[in-house]
Amino acid sequence: MSLFSEGEPIRDTRAPDGSIKGRWDQRRFGGKLVNPANRRKLSVIVVGTGLAGGAAAATLGELGYHVKSFCYQDSPRRAHSIAAQGGINAAKNYRNDGDSIQRLFYDTVKGGDYRSRESNVYRLAQVSVEIIDQCVAQGVPFAREYGGLLDTRSFGGVQVSRTFYARGQTGQQLLLGAYQALERQVAAGTVEMFTRHEMLELIIVDGVARGIIARDMVTGEIETHTADAVVLASGGYGNVFFLSTNAKGCNVTATWRAHRKGALFANPCYTQIHPTCIPQSGEHQSKLTLMSESLRNDGRVWVPVEKGDTRKPADIPEDERDYYLERIYPSFGNLVPRDIASRAAKNVCDEGRGVGPGGLGVYLDFQDAIARLGRDAVAGKYGNLFEMYERITGDDPFEVPMRIYPAVHYTMGGLWVDYDLQSTIPGLFVIGEANFSDHGANRLGASALMQGLADGYFVLPNTISDYLAKGPYEKIDDDHEAVVEARASVTDRIEKLLSIDGDRTPDSFHRELGAVMWEYCGMERTEEGLRKAIDRIRELRAEFWSSVKVPGENEELNQNLEKAGRIADFLELAELMCIDALHREESCGGHFRAESQTPDGEALRDDENFAYAAAWEYTGEAPVLHKENLEYEYVKMTQRSYK
Amino acid sequence: MKLTLKIWRQRNAADKGRMASYELDDVSPDMSFLEMLDVLNERLIIEGDDPVAFDHDCREGICGMCSLVIDGTAHGPQRATTTCQLHMRHFKDGDVITIEPWRASAFPVIKDLVVDRSAFDRIIQAGGYVSAPTGSAPEAASIPIPQADAHDAFDAATCIGCGACVAACPNASAMLFTAAKITHLGLMPQGQPERYGRVTAMVDQMDAEGFGGCTNTGECTSVCPKGIPLETISRLNADLLKATAKG
Ligand SMILES: Cc1cc2nc3c(=O)[nH]c(=O)nc-3n(C[C@H](O)[C@H](O)[C@H](O)COP(=O)(O)OP(=O)(O)OC[C@H]3O[C@@H](n4cnc5c(N)ncnc54)[C@H](O)[C@@H]3O)c2cc1C
Ligand code: SF4
Ligand code: FES
Numbered sequence: 001m002s003l004f005s006e007g008e009p010i011r012d013t014r015a016p017d018g019s020i021k022g023r024w025d026q027r028r029f030g031g032k033l034v035n036p037a038n039r040r041k042l043s044v045i046v047v048g049t050g051l052a053g054g055a056a057a058a059t060l061g062e063l064g065y066h067v068k069s070f071c072y073q074d075s076p077r078r079a080h081s082i083a084a085q086g087g088i089n090a091a092k093n094y095r096n097d098g099d100s101i102q103r104l105f106y107d108t109v110k111g112g113d114y115r116s117r118e119s120n121v122y123r124l125a126q127v128s129v130e131i132i133d134q135c136v137a138q139g140v141p142f143a144r145e146y147g148g149l150l151d152t153r154s155f156g157g158v159q160v161s162r163t164f165y166a167r168g169q170t171g172q173q174l175l176l177g178a179y180q181a182l183e184r185q186v187a188a189g190t191v192e193m194f195t196r197h198e199m200l201e202l203i204i205v206d207g208v209a210r211g212i213i214a215r216d217m218v219t220g221e222i223e224t225h226t227a228d229a230v231v232l233a234s235g236g237y238g239n240v241f242f243l244s245t246n247a248k249g250c251n252v253t254a255t256w257r258a259h260r261k262g263a264l265f266a267n268p269c270y271t272q273i274h275p276t277c278i279p280q281s282g283e284h285q286s287k288l289t290l291m292s293e294s295l296r297n298d299g300r301v302w303v304p305v306e307k308g309d310t311r312k313p314a315d316i317p318e319d320e321r322d323y324y325l326e327r328i329y330p331s332f333g334n335l336v337p338r339d340i341a342s343r344a345a346k347n348v349c350d351e352g353r354g355v356g357p358g359g360l361g362v363y364l365d366f367q368d369a370i371a372r373l374g375r376d377a378v379a380g381k382y383g384n385l386f387e388m389y390e391r392i393t394g395d396d397p398f399e400v401p402m403r404i405y406p407a408v409h410y411t412m413g414g415l416w417v418d419y420d421l422q423s424t425i426p427g428l429f430v431i432g433e434a435n436f437s438d439h440g441a442n443r444l445g446a447s448a449l450m451q452g453l454a455d456g457y458f459v460l461p462n463t464i465s466d467y468l469a470k471g472p473y474e475k476i477d478d479d480h481e482a483v484v485e486a487r488a489s490v491t492d493r494i495e496k497l498l499s500i501d502g503d504r505t506p507d508s509f510h511r512e513l514g515a516v517m518w519e520y521c522g523m524e525r526t527e528e529g530l531r532k533a534i535d536r537i538r539e540l541r542a543e544f545w546s547s548v549k550v551p552g553e554n555e556e557l558n559q560n561l562e563k564a565g566r567i568a569d570f571l572e573l574a575e576l577m578c579i580d581a582l583h584r585e586e587s588c589g590g591h592f593r594a595e596s597q598t599p600d601g602e603a604l605r606d607d608e609n610f611a612y613a614a615a616w617e618y619t620g621e622a623p624v625l626h627k628e629n630l631e632y633e634y635v636k637m638t639q640r641s642y643k
Numbered sequence: 644m645k646l647t648l649k650i651w652r653q654r655n656a657a658d659k660g661r662m663a664s665y666e667l668d669d670v671s672p673d674m675s676f677l678e679m680l681d682v683l684n685e686r687l688i689i690e691g692d693d694p695v696a697f698d699h700d701c702r703e704g705i706c707g708m709c710s711l712v713i714d715g716t717a718h719g720p721q722r723a724t725t726t727c728q729l730h731m732r733h734f735k736d737g738d739v740i741t742i743e744p745w746r747a748s749a750f751p752v753i754k755d756l757v758v759d760r761s762a763f764d765r766i767i768q769a770g771g772y773v774s775a776p777t778g779s780a781p782e783a784a785s786i787p788i789p790q791a792d793a794h795d796a797f798d799a800a801t802c803i804g805c806g807a808c809v810a811a812c813p814n815a816s817a818m819l820f821t822a823a824k825i826t827h828l829g830l831m832p833q834g835q836p837e838r839y840g841r842v843t844a845m846v847d848q849m850d851a852e853g854f855g856g857c858t859n860t861g862e863c864t865s866v867c868p869k870g871i872p873l874e875t876i877s878r879l880n881a882d883l884l885k886a887t888a889k890g
Contacts, residue, residue: 059777074698075764077804078706094784130780137780139773139833141797148787166797172705173800180772187768195761218753247700281673286681287702388704391721391728394673457777505688507681551688556655557696557754560688 003534003579003622010264010615010628015119015419020634024123027419031466039064040190042468043227045212047199047254049076051171051449052432053233054178055456061185063461065468068225069182070194070214072249072562077179080235080247081452084171085292087155087163088449090128094152099160101125107158108447109635111337112412112440113589113605115267115613118634119419120437127454132164134457138177142166156293156337156445163446168292168384174449178456197223198562199254200493201486202230202261202428203476209258209428210476211483213490217562220555222490224483228471229427229464232258233456236411236433238271240570240577241522242514244408245277245290251566252573255415255434263423264615264626266416266436268573269581272443272590273523274409275341278392279361288407289392291364292385293445296334296341298369298378299402301325303362307352313363313401324348332642339442339590339603340642342406346523347601349405356403365401406523410448412439412590413580416615416628420463421455424615429464431455436613441589494554497564502547506564509544513537513567513574521578526594530582534575541571576616576623583625586610607637644670644736648683650695651743653752660752662741672732676719677702677709679731680742696755702727704868707803710810711756712743717807717866725805725868745806747815749853760806762852763820769848770841771824773833792830799826801869808863808871814855819863821845822875825882839886846883 016026034042042065046057049071057069071079091104104125109116132150136142142164143151155163166173185191196217203211203226211226234254238244259265276291302323304316325344326333336344345362348354355361370378375398379386386397393403414436415423421437423430432452439447476483520526520533544567552558587596587603588610596604612627646667653660670679677699684694700708709726713719719729734740742756750758788796802823809817825842828834834841857876864873 055777062776073700073706073708074760075707075804077764078700078708080701080706082706083701083703092783130778132783133780134775134777136783136786137773137775137833139775139796139828139831141793141800141827141831144788144790144793146790148789148793149784166800169705169801172803173797176800180767181775181777183764183768184772184774186764193764195764247706248702249700282671284671284674284678284682286675286678289703388728391724392675392730394730394732461777503689505685507685549688551691551693557757559696560694 004583005622005624007617007624007626010626013117013119013418013628015117020119020122023119024126028462031463032469034465034469036064040066041472042066043068044229044231044464045225045227046070046231046233047212048079048233048235048432048434049179049182050079050081050233050235050432051175051178051452052434052456053231054079054175054182055453056231056233056431056460057191058178058181058185059457059461061188061190064190067185067191068194068227069191070197070199072196072198072217074195076182076193076195077176079175080250081175081449082172083247084449085168085290086294087153087165087170087446088131088174088453089155089162089444089446090132090164090450091125091162092129092132094150095161097160099162103160104128104162106635108438108444109440110640111442111444113442113640114440114607114611114632114637115588115630116438116440117613117630118632122634123459124438124451124454127458128450130458131450131453135174135177135453138181140166140173140177158444171449174453199234200257200490200565202258203482203486204261204425205476205480205482208426208473210473213486215490218557220553220558222487224478224487226476228468228473229429231429231431231460231464232415232434233432234434236414237570237573238408238411240513240574241408241517242510243280243285243288243518245274245288248287251569253566253569255430256569256573258415258423258425258428260618261425262618263425263428264416264617265413265576266613266615267413267441267580268577268616269521269584270412270441270590271408272338272410272412273342273406275338275345275406276364276404277407278389279356279403279405281357281393289388290407290409291389291402291404293338295364295382295385298381299334299364299366300368301334301362301364303348303353303355309353313355313365322348322353329642336642337442338445339592343523343592345406361403361405363401364404366397367401370398410443412436412441412443416613420466421460422463422467427467429460431460441591493565494561497548497550497561497568498554500546500548500550502549504547504549506548506550506560506567509540509548510563510567510570513540513571516540517574517577521581524592524594525581527582530578533578537571537574537578544568544571579623580614580616584610584614605639644672644734646670646734647739649739649741652695652755655754656751670731672730674731675702675727676713676729676731677727696757698757699727704728705803707805710745710758710805710807712745712810714741717745717810718868723868723870725803745810747809747854749815749817750806750809762854763804763806763817765852766817766821766845766848767824770837770844771828773828774837775833786832788831796827796830799823799830799871799875802871803869805868807866807868809854811862811866812855813860813862814858816857816863817849817852817854818857818876818879819867819871821849822879823871825879826875829878829882838882839889842879842882843886
């Protein structure tokens with residue numbers, strides 16, 4: 001049986017025509033508005049309180065809509081966005097270094113390896129400037145110059161300095177800004193907040209999204225929430241790999257449940273693997289910690305020339321070290337983009353030259369920087385990162401080179417959305433990392449925070465009004481058949497999970513799934529490996545549903561029941577990721593197919609056959625592929641080169 | 644190494660709760676404290692026991708979710724370190740470790756080591772923000788802020804809202820948490836228009852939630868993983884005094 005079939009292409013993305021510069025204006029002018037007096041009669045559910053969801057809920061509340069906001073943590077302030085370190089891009093051109101909206105647009109399309117939609121990316125670059133204004137007005141303490149003006153730095157291999165930052169905690173400060181705006185609306189009564197609530201199902205009435213089923217994670221109560229529109233801002237699915245830099249609770253459940261109900265899932269195989277993370281230290285490892293990319297500005301990456309060299313790094317003489325990034329990429333050296341640095345590290349480890357436990361690590365060495373700049377200067381730049389590294393590993397990077405290894409960090413794929421950020425289910429909007437838009441096959445550093453806030457503060461609140469203007473929609477009673485059906489599917493699943501009473505813990509399945517995905521659908525993918533993975537995932541899914549052991553009951557705080565539900569969804573998503581990776585017989589951005597490389601081992605795109613976004617339809621059996629062709633009117637497609 | 648864990652077990656808010664003892668062999672010094680609890684929980688599930696509930700999410704010291712009192716100290720023995728960043732190399736073979744939840748009447752226990760900290764959100768709701776609706780912002784560069792003020796505001800703004808300060812305080816006061824927000828916003832020009840209303844409203848809410856008064860014992864700052872200093876409390880008190888004078 002074939003793994004998938006192909007259906008109708010997607011022809012309409014709802015992006016306005018005309019010059020790209022005017023499209024967003026045109027869309028805002030073309031959309032219907034809701035009379036302020038009618039807004040409080042209209043309700044919107046927002047799932048997620050990260051940068052995207054927090055900003056959206058606060059803004060919709062300010063506009064006067066009735067908002068219900070959900071998160072699984074005990075406070076909206078703890079969403080995973082809090083962990084972002086490096087910064088946020090914006091085309092302010094405060095440095096007068098040649099930046100512009102056009103350049104940010106161009107860099108993002110090129111960085112995404114020509115697999116994103118031009119209209120959306122251009123709008124993102126336009127809106128970026130307003131984001132910084134908004135955040136500053138909220139009191140976000142961005143880094144400042146001596147003169148009191150905003151400081152910026154260059155980030156992720158671009159040539160202009162457009163990244164705004166708040167020390168190494170930019171995500172935290174931006175999120176607290178959105179969180180405070182959200183709490184202001186809670187106090188004003190426009191936003192109702194539901195913490196420790198997990199969305200487990202989407203309610204669809206007559207083909208339109210009308211609500212969610214959520215579980216109160218403290219009491220176990222299964223609740224029905226209806227509204228005129230539903231917004232998913234539930235983040236990325238990197239935790240399908242078990243080990244990733246994501247927070248432990250990050251999951252795909254909200255978007256996967258919507259996918260099962262008809263929303264197309266686009267480009268699931270596009271994942272970003274970050275080159276500088278602290279390697280795994282043992283079997284017990286529960287997550288991986290990112291070390292900021294900025295370390296590559298001064299650290300030199302190397303491994304021993306000889307295989308299996310177990311000498312201490314200090315005992316390995318200079319001529320027996322291979323500074324492989326500097327050797328292979330003389331012009332970019334240690335600063336090559338993330339995907340390239342990650343794959344190069346994998347290659348040297350595969351050759352048996354990796355260092356540390358299991359040979360899964362490479363050195364990031366600061367000796368030269370310390371000699372050149374002095375210990376104090378290095379401490380000034382990287383002190384807090386060195387401390388963090390020492391806290392986790394027990395080693396002091398001033399004395400011993402850091403050990404780093406790539407780890408899953410971000411997922412570019414997500415639910416397919418049109419220009420209005422609406423999914424293929426009317427009334428269901430998807431924002432932030434949860435959607436597939438803007439980053440194509442690879443995301444540039446500091447662009448996720450920009451996209452989350454662009455979607456949440458500026459894009460969604462405008463586009464959703466066109467949809468809401470057609471409401472209010474008919475009230476849905478709790479005994480409506482669509483509600484009854486959605487509730488039953490949730491309670492049946494919970495009962496099933498609790499009743500299997502097998503002999504393996506939920507985490508043991510998650511670890512095994514993660515290992516399969518990392519091996520076959522990680523940094524390098526092959527047809528043979530992906531086929532193996534699909535077979536293994538199917539077996540594992542069957543084993544899960546026959547031998548998982550979920551302790552306790554539904555009517556209590558039950559962290560293993562929460563986990564088990566999420567893992568069940570990851571076990572389905574994983575198969576779709578492998579099918580997507582298998583069908584895309586080209587390499588692009590974060591997706592590297594070993595069969596598609598240049599003679600010197602670089603990723604080789606196939607624009608003739610694959611310049612499209614792959615949007616998958618759920619059928620319960622083989623998924624159906626719908627292609628959205630990508631046309632480039634404003635940026636010329638070229639092969640990336642960093643040599 | 645081998646360890647004995649004495650852990651607070653409480654089925655739900657109504658249950659009285661008790662300490663229970665568990666033995667763990669094979670603890671690696673490279674494990675984080677929470678990974679050590681993961682190992683225990685995996686075993687408890689297979690043995691048919693109820694695993695220990697504890698809050699956590701980022702496991703990187705930034706979300707503020709983890710919250711354990713370890714051997715009597717909120718977040719454990721290592722200074723300026725959250726529970727999730729504490730590693731087992733700080734313990735030794737044969738140690739007996741006690742693990743308890745945050746204890747404060749404003750933070751009721753939900754289950755085992757998990758408590759309800761929603762009171763903190765309500766303190767923020769009372770005034771911990773700048774009223775700047777989306778779209779109303781002036782151009783960012785039009786608000787210069789002296790670097791030193793931005794620096795100090797940032798230091799206060801790094802509070803992760805974990806609640807260790809409350810857990811450590813003999814009066815279960817939420818002063819350090821509240822003062823951190825007052826200081827962050829009070830040091831920035833954007834925070835000035837609402838400055839005095841904010842301090843009064845947030846302190847009133849703190850009292851209404853049942854947090855105790857501050858008697859300057861300084862326990863809060865010594866356990867604070869982000870090193871929020873006691874000066875923030877002086878700043879709050881000064882603002883409160885001015886606010887009262889203004890009426
Ligand atoms: C360590 C790290 C560092 C990073 N650094 C940077 C950086 O420097 N610059 C940059 O631009 N990007 C960075 N990123 C990426 C960026 O942080 C994320 O892509 C972005 O924050 C995602 O925001 P979001 O609002 O889409 O989702 P999230 O912040 O992940 O929020 C998801 C929300 O959804 C809720 N949720 C999820 N599922 C459910 C459910 N079923 N029911 C109810 N609620 C649910 C959660 O409670 C949460 O509130 C970094 C990422 C990591 C992991
Ligand atoms: S002041 Fe410190 S201890 Fe208190 S909540 Fe904030 S970070 Fe935690
Ligand atoms: S789990 Fe996030 S701070 Fe500890």
